[in-house]
Amino acid sequence: MDVSTCLKSLLLAIRQYRNNRSALNASQLQKHIEVSENIYLWVLFSGQVLPSECLSGLMEVAGDPNTSHALTGSIISLLAQFASDGEAKEALHSSYNFTGTLASIIHCNRSTPEEPLVLQCLNVLQRLTYSVRTQHCASHIHELISFLMQHVQSSNDDIVKACLGLMANLCRHDISVQSHIKSQSNVKAFYRALINFLGHNCLTVVVFALSILSSLTLNEEVGQKLFNAKNIHQTFQLIFNITVNGDGTLTRNYAVDLLVDLLKNPKIADYLTKYKHLSVCLSEVLGLLHNKDPDTASKVMELLVSLCSVPVLRKLICETVLRPPAPRLQPATRKGVQARGSEPSLALVHWVTSPLDGPEQCYMQALSLLTELFEEAIDSSLCSSAQSFVELLLQEVLVLLQSPDSTEGEQLLKKRCLRAGRVDQRIVTPLSLTMTSNCRENVQVALRILFEAAPLPDFPSVILGDSIAANNAYRQKDSELSIRSSPASEDVSFVGKSFPMMHAEPSGSTCQSIDSLIEKLQNGVELQEKVKDVHMSEIIDVYEQKLSALACKESRLQDLLEAKALALSQADRLIAQYRCQRAQAEAEARKLASLLKDTERKKENLQTELNDHLLEVERLKSDSQQLLEHNGRLQEVADQHQELKGTYNQLLSRYDKSEGMLKELQAAHISLTQQAEGLRKTNEGLKLQQERSVFETLYAILHINYNNYYYYYQIHEMEENISILRKELNKTEQARKDTSIKASSLELQKSQLEAKLEKMEEELSKHTHMIAMIHSLSSGKLKGDATANLSL
Numbered sequence: 090m091d092v093s094t095c096l097k098s099l100l101l102a103i104r105q106y107r108n109n110r111s112a113l114n115a116s117q118l119q120k121h122i123e124v125s126e127n128i129y130l131w132v133l134f135s136g137q138v139l140p141s142e143c144l145s146g147l148m149e150v151a152g153d154p155n156t157s158h159a160l161t162g163s164i165i166s167l168l169a170q171f172a173s174d175g176e177a178k179e180a181l182h183s184s185y186n187f188t189g190t191l192a193s194i195i196h197c198n199r200s201t202p203e204e205p206l207v208l209q210c211l212n213v214l215q216r217l218t219y220s221v222r223t224q225h226c227a228s229h230i231h232e233l234i235s236f237l238m239q240h241v242q243s244s245n246d247d248i249v250k251a252c253l254g255l256m257a258n259l260c261r262h263d264i265s266v267q268s269h270i271k272s273q274s275n276v277k278a279f280y281r282a283l284i285n286f287l288g289h290n291c292l293t294v295v296v297f298a299l300s301i302l303s304s305l306t307l308n309e310e311v312g313q314k315l316f317n318a319k320n321i322h323q324t325f326q327l328i329f330n331i332t333v334n335g336d337g338t339l340t341r342n343y344a345v346d347l348l349v350d351l352l353k354n355p356k357i358a359d360y361l362t363k364y365k366h367l368s369v370c371l372s373e374v375l376g377l378l379h380n381k382d383p384d385t386a387s388k389v390m391e392l393l394v395s396l397c398s399v400p401v402l403r404k405l406i407c408e409t410v411l412r413p414p415a416p417r418l419q420p421a422t423r424k425g426v427q428a429r430g431s432e433p434s435l436a437l438v439h440w441v442t443s444p445l446d447g448p449e450q451c452y453m454q455a456l457s458l459l460t461e462l463f464e465e466a467i468d469s470s471l472c473s474s475a476q477s478f479v480e481l482l483l484q485e486v487l488v489l490l491q492s493p494d495s496t497e498g499e500q501l502l503k504k505r506c507l508r509a510g511r512v513d514q515r516i517v518t519p520l521s522l523t524m525t526s527n528c529r530e531n532v533q534v535a536l537r538i539l540f541e542a543a544p545l546p547d548f549p550s551v552i553l554g555d556s557i558a559a560n561n562a563y564r565q566k567d568s569e570l571s572i573r574s575s576p577a578s579e580d581v582s583f584v585g586k587s588f589p590m591m592h593a594e595p596s597g598s599t600c601q602s603i604d605s606l607i608e609k610l611q612n613g614v615e616l617q618e619k620v621k622d623v624h625m626s627e628i629i630d631v632y633e634q635k636l637s638a639l640a641c642k643e644s645r646l647q648d649l650l651e652a653k654a655l656a657l658s659q660a661d662r663l664i665a666q667y668r669c670q671r672a673q674a675e676a677e678a679r680k681l682a683s684l685l686k687d688t689e690r691k692k693e694n695l696q697t698e699l700n701d702h703l704l705e706v707e708r709l710k711s712d713s714q715q716l717l718e719h720n721g722r723l724q725e726v727a728d729q730h731q732e733l734k735g736t737y738n739q740l741l742s743r744y745d746k747s748e749g750m751l752k753e754l755q756a757a758h759i760s761l762t763q764q765a766e767g768l769r770k771t772n773e774g775l776k777l778q779q780e781r782s783v784f785e786t787l788y789a790i791l792h793i794n795y796n797n798y799y800y801y802y803q804i805h806e807m808e809e810n811i812s813i814l815r816k817e818l819n820k821t822e823q824a825r826k827d828t829s830i831k832a833s834s835l836e837l838q839k840s841q842l843e844a845k846l847e848k849m850e851e852e853l854s855k856h857t858h859m860i861a862m863i864h865s866l867s868s869g870k871l872k873g874d875a876t877a878n879l880s881l
Contacts, residue, residue, distance in 0.1 A: 096139050099125050103146035115160050118150070122163045144168075144185055152190040154197045158206045161194065165206075169213040182221060188214065192229035195236060202240055202248060211251035218258040219342075223266070234259065234269060238279050246291070253286070253297035257343065260304035261350070267305055280311060292331050293340045299324065300347045307354060316351070321360045324351075329370040332392070333377065338384055345388045349395040355682070362401045371396075371409055378436035383451040386440055390454035397461035407465040410434050411474050434478050442485050521556035552659050559652045705866075713863050716856065723849075723856060730849055737842050744835045751828045758821045761814060768811055775804065 102121045106114040125143075150156055151164040168187060171177035181187035191210045198207050214233075223230065237252045237259075259266045270276060286298035306312030316324065328348045335341040351357045361367065377389045397403040410433050440455040459482070465471070523535035543550065 093139070095121075095125060096143055100139065100143050100146060103143065103150060106150060107146070110155060115157060119160055119163050122147075122160075122167050125167060141184075148185050148187065148190050152193050158204070162206055162209055165191070165194075165209055165213055169216065172213065172216045178217060178221060181217065182223075188217060188223055189229060191217070192233040196229045196232045199232075199236055202236075202243065203245060208247055208251060211248070211255055215251060215254040215258060218255065220346075221258075222263060223259055230266075231269060234266065235273070238270070238273060238275060241279070241286075242282050250291070250294055250297070253294060253301065254339075254343070257297050257300040257304070260301050261346070262304075270305060280306070284315070292327075292335065293337075293343070295327065296331060296340055296343045296347060299327075300343055300350070303347060303350055307351075316354075316357060318360060321357060322364060325361060325364050325370075326366065329366075329374070332389070333370075333373045338382070338388075341385065342388050345392045348392060352395055352398065358399045358402075362399065367402075368405065368409075371406060375406075375409060375433040378433050378440070383440075383443065386436075387451040387454050390437075390440070390451075390458050394454060394457050394461060397458070397465075403461060403465050407462045407471055410437070410462055411466060411471050411478060435481075438482055438485055441482075521553055521560055525557060525560040549663070552663075555655065555659070559655055562648070709863055709866055713860075716859060716863065720856060720860070723853060726849060727853070730846060733842060734846070737839065740835055740838070744832060747828055747831060751825065751832070754821055754825055754828075758818070758825065761818055761821070765811070765814055765818065768807070768814070772807070772811070775807075 099121045102114070102118040106118045147164050147168070151161050168181065171181065191214050195207055195210050195214075198204055201207070234256075237256045240248055241252050241256070243249050243252070260270065270279070273279070280302075283298045283302050286294050289295055289298070302312065302315060306315065325348075328344045331344040332341055332348075335344060352361065364370075374389060374392065378386055380386055380389075393406060396406060437455050437459060440451055441459065443452050443455075463479075466474075523531045524539070526532055526535075
């Protein structure tokens with residue numbers, strides 16, 4: 090059965106099972122899954138429609154809670170085979186969400202953690218999430234983290250180990266997961282459990298616990314106590330012991346990752362430089378390079394590259410690797426690289442030239458390590474010690490730079506180009522030589538490389554132009570010298586053919602004449618005599634031709650020397666630029682680190698201030714609410730004040746009217762008083778007249794009677810008028826008194842209202858001032874209310 094037919098059968102079985110979840114369909118699907126285990130990796134993850142549908146269907150079936158544990162386990166076993174490949178692992182993460190599927194399976198079976206399916210999912214998740222950043226938005230990740238935090242204290246050692254390993258993967262380099270763990274209510278109990286695991290008898294559990302603690306607490310108070318100067322040396326010894334004598338590749342990988350993470354802390358890196366057993370530990374770690382397992386060697390080289398990030402450690406590693414003299418091998422004796430296992434430099438050469446079908450990280454890490462070592466060895470005391478090793482390395486590296494075979498597959502061709510690109514990074518010299526080559530294919534290859542490399546940011550175009558110009562000048566001089574020397578070479582060949590016996594049987598006189606001629610030529614004496622012997626003149630021509638050829642060679646060597654000097658000056662300039670840039674980068678890194686610490690400290694201070702301000706704002710909000718309520722009450726008082734003011738104005742107008750009436754009544758009272766006074770005087774005069782009339786009664790009785798009757802009637806009318814006027818005067822006086830009493834009461838009410846009004850205005854101004862202060866403190870948050878109050 091071919092691959093296409095197998096995949097179609099698998100997809101058909103998946104659809105049948107999804108339509109009818111019977112035991113028969115489940116068994117058929119499980120058989121097809123077992124058959125599909127022989128399908129190649131590149132077929133399933135080729136991005137084609139049929140394999141993608143198969144993988145999506147398998148994910149859907151595995152994530153269904155109604156699927157049997159046996160079928161789910163078969164699907165997980167099938168997909169777990171591909172978790173070791175980088176591209177397949179990335180596809181399972183990003184395209185098919187295999188992590189979310191496994192997390193949902195664990196979540197559905199969280200009540201029975203002892204189930205084999207749960208342990209299988211945990212183990213596959215640990216392999217799948219190793220050195221891969223998990224998407225925090227994936228389904229059931231938070232539930233998975235809670236499950237791991239809960240079951241790290243399980244009685245089953247396998248469950249504990251799987252939970253710790255998976256937690257170490259999730260916590261590493263993932264701030265969102267770290268923040269989520271720290272926000273849990275049981276985080277302190279989780280920390281205590283991890284610290285208790287440091288005394289566990291299984292080194293794998295210890296490494297897992299240390300990895301989790303370093304990810305969560307390295308920059309916190311707990312981590313500073315755990316990894317302080319007293320405890321860190323024991324941690325170093327433990328990590329190196331596990332790396333060298335670990336009980337498996339898994340434990341060694343996590344130990345290396347732990348040390349790599351710890352070295353990112355400058356304080357811990359400084360502690361490591363002062364570790365007294367460091368040299369011995371480095372020698373033992375370098376001895377692991379001779380391990381035949383490429384995964385182990387790759388992880389060891391990753392550790393060494395990380396150690397090279399610390400200048401002191403890089404120098405120590407460089408001395409350890411390059412001090413022993415490396416043997417000079419012929420290009421064909423590739424087996425000699427593995428002959429001497431005591432030298433780590435030979436092991437590095439072996440891993441650099443390892444086959445392409447092996448792990449890619451192995452030879453890439455080896456090239457990165459060699460780059461670090463040669464950067465340290467340049468312009469140092471190790472330069473001479475590294476010369477023999479460089480000669481050996483160049484012989485092997487030149488093989489890697491050969492043109493790839495067109496019959497190789499796409500994956501091998503990609504790996505070869507990747508490794509070749511990491512091998513001669515300084516491509517100026519070979520690129521210039523190839524572009525000025527006489528071979529058309531080489532020039533075309535060089536142009537393709539130039540087109541790819543020229544857009545890069547730091548491409549040395551100026552140096553490449555200088556190198557090409559120097560090569561062209563050298564070729565021009567070489568052609569001129571070859572043209573000049575061509576006749577001389579023909580004469581030499583003619584002399585050799587015409588006089589074969591001259592070189593075979595030289596006589597003593599000939600030798601003496603040659604010596605004398607050379608002596609005369611050296612002393613600058615002009616030859617005056619003519620050489621009669623034909624052999625002598627031909628010998629002189631031969632030597633002149635040899636001298637001219639030597640002069641040509643000398644000029645060519647001089648040109649080569651100048652080109653080499655130019656290349657060396659360019660290399661020195663590049664090295665100086667690189668060191669300057671590196672020093673600047675390190676200074677900027679240190680500056681950025683200090684700025685980051687200052688920023689974090691300022692952030693903490695600002696966070697504290699922000700919390701204080703938030704509390705103050707809350708308090709101000711309550712105060713402002715109370716003030717708003719008080720303002721409401723003041724508004725009611727102000728409304729009452731307005732009503733009282735209106736009433737006061739009405740009373741004031743009535744008072745003005747009453748005062749006008751009072752003035753009119755007073756004027757009438759004065760006039761009536763004057764009239765009463767006149768009537769009184771008239772009455773007194775009448776009384777006097779009456780008294781006089783009494784004395785005249787004797788003289789005229791009749792006339793008196795008549796006059797008495799008349800006067801009696803007139804007096805009676807006057808008395809009645811006077812009584813009426815007196816009553817009206819009394820009424821006017823009483824009205825004046827009442828009006829005066831009302832005016833005085835109105836004056837009293839007016840003074841009381843004015844005092845109350847002034848008091849209310851003072852309280853209103855105070856509250857207005859308080860509202861303005863609250864408005865300025867709350868940064869405009871109560872702008873509307875304060876504006877309303879200010880308007881009041």
